[in-house]
Amino acid sequence: MESIFSTQGLAVGYNRNILLQGINIRLERGKILTLIGPNGAGKSTILKTITRQLEPISGVVTISGKPVSMMPGKEFAKRTAVVLTERIAPELMTCAEVVAMGRYPYTDMFGRLSDHDKSVVVSALEQVHALDLAEREFTALSDGQRQRIMLARAICQEPEIIVLDEPTAWLDIRYKIELLDILRTMARKKGTTIIMSLHEIDLAMKVSDDLLCLDGEKITAYGTPEEILSSKAIESLYAIRNGSYNLLFGSVELPKPAGVPTVFVVAGNGKGTPFFRTLQKLGIPFAAGILMENDVDCQTAEMLSDHVIKSPCFEPITPDIIEKAKEALAGCRYVLDAGTPAGTLNKANRDLLQYADRKHIPVIRDLKGVHADEE
Amino acid sequence: MKKRSETALSTNRSARFVLVTGLLVLLLILGLVINANTGSVSIPAADIFHMTFQSLRLNIMNFFSAGKYKSELGAVINENTASQILFRIRLPRVLLAALLGGALSVSGYLLQVFFRNPIAGPFVLGISSGAKMVVGLTLIFLIPHSTNTASFSLMFAAFIGSLLITLLVLVFSQKVQSMSMLLVIGIMVGYICSAVTDFCITFANDHDVINLTNWSMGSFSGANWPHVRTAFLICIPGVIVSFLLSKPISAYLLSEAYAASMGVPVKAFRAALLLVSSLLSACVTAIAGPISFVGIAVPHIARILLKSSRPHYLIPTVFFSGAVFCVFCDLLARTMFAPLELKIGTVTSILGAPVVIYLMIRRHSAERK
Numbered sequence: 176m177e178s179i180f181s182t183q184g185l186a187v188g189y190n191r192n193i194l195l196q197g198i199n200i201r202l203e204r205g206k207i208l209t210l211i212g213p214n215g216a217g218k219s220t221i222l223k224t225i226t227r228q229l230e231p232i233s234g235v236v237t238i239s240g241k242p243v244s245m246m247p248g249k250e251f252a253k254r255t256a257v258v259l260t261e262r263i264a265p266e267l268m269t270c271a272e273v274v275a276m277g278r279y280p281y282t283d284m285f286g287r288l289s290d291h292d293k294s295v296v297v298s299a300l301e302q303v304h305a306l307d308l309a310e311r312e313f314t315a316l317s318d319g320q321r322q323r324i325m326l327a328r329a330i331c332q333e334p335e336i337i338v339l340d341e342p343t344a345w346l347d348i349r350y351k352i353e354l355l356d357i358l359r360t361m362a363r364k365k366g367t368t369i370i371m372s373l374h375e376i377d378l379a380m381k382v383s384d385d386l387l388c389l390d391g392e393k394i395t396a397y398g399t400p401e402e403i404l405s406s407k408a409i410e411s412l413y414a415i416r417n418g419s420y421n422l423l424f425g426s427v428e429l430p431k432p433a434g435v436p437t438v439f440v441v442a443g444n445g446k447g448t449p450f451f452r453t454l455q456k457l458g459i460p461f462a463a464g465i466l467m468e469n470d471v472d473c474q475t476a477e478m479l480s481d482h483v484i485k486s487p488c489f490e491p492i493t494p495d496i497i498e499k500a501k502e503a504l505a506g507c508r509y510v511l512d513a514g515t516p517a518g519t520l521n522k523a524n525r526d527l528l529q530y531a532d533r534k535h536i537p538v539i540r541d542l543k544g545v546h547a548d549e550e
Numbered sequence: 551m552k553k554r555s556e557t558a559l560s561t562n563r564s565a566r567f568v569l570v571t572g573l574l575v576l577l578l579i580l581g582l583v584i585n586a587n588t589g590s591v592s593i594p595a596a597d598i599f600h601m602t603f604q605s606l607r608l609n610i611m612n613f614f615s616a617g618k619y620k621s622e623l624g625a626v627i628n629e630n631t632a633s634q635i636l637f638r639i640r641l642p643r644v645l646l647a648a649l650l651g652g653a654l655s656v657s658g659y660l661l662q663v664f665f666r667n668p669i670a671g672p673f674v675l676g677i678s679s680g681a682k683m684v685v686g687l688t689l690i691f692l693i694p695h696s697t698n699t700a701s702f703s704l705m706f707a708a709f710i711g712s713l714l715i716t717l718l719v720l721v722f723s724q725k726v727q728s729m730s731m732l733l734v735i736g737i738m739v740g741y742i743c744s745a746v747t748d749f750c751i752t753f754a755n756d757h758d759v760i761n762l763t764n765w766s767m768g769s770f771s772g773a774n775w776p777h778v779r780t781a782f783l784i785c786i787p788g789v790i791v792s793f794l795l796s797k798p799i800s801a802y803l804l805s806e807a808y809a810a811s812m813g814v815p816v817k818a819f820r821a822a823l824l825l826v827s828s829l830l831s832a833c834v835t836a837i838a839g840p841i842s843f844v845g846i847a848v849p850h851i852a853r854i855l856l857k858s859s860r861p862h863y864l865i866p867t868v869f870f871s872g873a874v875f876c877v878f879c880d881l882l883a884r885t886m887f888a889p890l891e892l893k894i895g896t897v898t899s900i901l902g903a904p905v906v907i908y909l910m911i912r913r914h915s916a917e918r919k
Contacts, residue, residue, distance in 0.1 A: 226811060227810075228807060228810065248810075248813035248815060251813065252811065252812045252813035255811075256811065257808070257811045259805070259807055259808065259811075261805055263805045263808065265803045265804055266853070266859055267853060267857060267858055267859040268803065268858075268859055268860075272860065273804065276801055276804060276808075276812070277812075279801050279812040279813065279814075280812060280813050282797070284794070284797060285796065285862060286800060286862065
């Protein structure tokens, strides 16, 4: 398929100082490209160059094979619309008026709206689920509503490409999901190509067809989310040293409590995760077991502890793993029963609790009275 | 689909615009008549209409017949004291007040758009001070002991002063990105101009100082037909050009970057805004002296009347509001302490400044809600 958008040897920056170079992007119609990277990595600089707010230092940006630097302003406006990070405050303007501004390249010199223009405005408002806001004053809206209106304005421009700089920045999680869902639907149903920058890697993974990772000096990765996921590019990108980031789920955990485990958590089936997090908050190092490798508890436990007793999934627990668990348990001062039901495959966990009784290690069901060791 | 689009994009704003502008035009006509009627000699409204119609008819016939009706026209104008007062004093004065008031308001509106700042105006940017400085220099050094403060040399001086400072502001606007910085520069330039003026006053004789003070408070007295013609030829095209800029102005109201993304040639547009605005304010300053607070207050009043900031509606409303405002301010200036006459700047400040304060407070509390 022919690419609708591409850059060749693009170098971007301010005042002739190159910030990033060698940017070669190809994007097909109806795809979503997301730029991710830490603050100051140059995401906005690239987006500003693409949208002609900045001159490229070298290289070309093309839309449908035509260099954008050669396009008259009006033609460029009919092909590309933007949603910017800056917060605007147009006084005494209704949402419908703000959205209708997107018809700018199509209206006559007095900016009069034809019936067609009006129907485009209405359908743009419908697409962002904001038809009921049409007559409200723009400045009286919440951040989530404003962002949807600004998106509707961009849609109204009927562009081939919409460029959004941090569209989710001011939004709470519900609106983030809603906005990204609108973008996904537009890309799929109307074939609008979307280029944006996002802070949330997890959301970027889920919504994008392509990812471009920047670290402020160079492009560290460019490809599909699947390719990026397997390449460890993300962790190096954000230089996550403390804490960890689960790429599969996009969940973040704070750093592991260091030291010899004090509590052994008999967990599984997700029952252990809340306890792991509480222990992390209390700063108490812990061990956990015996966890099947496909258990969600296993994912979180590994991010929060170095002492996780795992067992391969779909297999019965072997005696040597039980031995390892007993050894780890014997070194702890408490055993926490997370309340995981014991079935046929994990009955070893019930044995572990009995073993703790025999060893006179107190078995507890909550963390009341458990403190971090005073050192 | 169509029905829904009609409900979503209701047209009540255009109805409001027609209503507001209609009322303003009626008020303006009323103001013109009252102004022509009131004074040391009271002229009945019927006579005003009759005489105006007569002279208008003869003027037109005169125009198309290459001066055949000149004597009849002269007869109408010089018929009696009332007609002389009407044609030689009151009519040019009230027309000038309407034209210049409207132009000044549109000029202030354009500056507010340009600076994205509701308190921008020719005063704030130092343009009025620049005009005063050059007028001061002219009065004190070039034509001392002048008796005619409305002379063409002073008009020209004011014009040069306004344009000089506007060009200076334009140069600075290319250098500094931030609008608030530019406002600060404008205020500082204003101070420098005032300092130069004060410096010159030290060496001036009392007569010239009084002349300068009189001029700097602004007045429509001494208005004559050449003034009206000049004002008409500069202000009306200026206002029309402003109206033609409505579409890019509306995009610019979102933000500069959004305007650029929609295809507005931002640099040329901004230069056009500033040039038209300064041409209008320079014309007013040149003819009537600096008139304060009209440029700031009237656009706000117009916005409140319209409840919209669509430039297509707002610019005509601003023009007519400004015309009505100045016509009635001039009426007050003329009649409140008759036969003594107040300076127009005195009246506009007393009426305009509280409006600005009220608006700022209201705006502030609306923002906090």
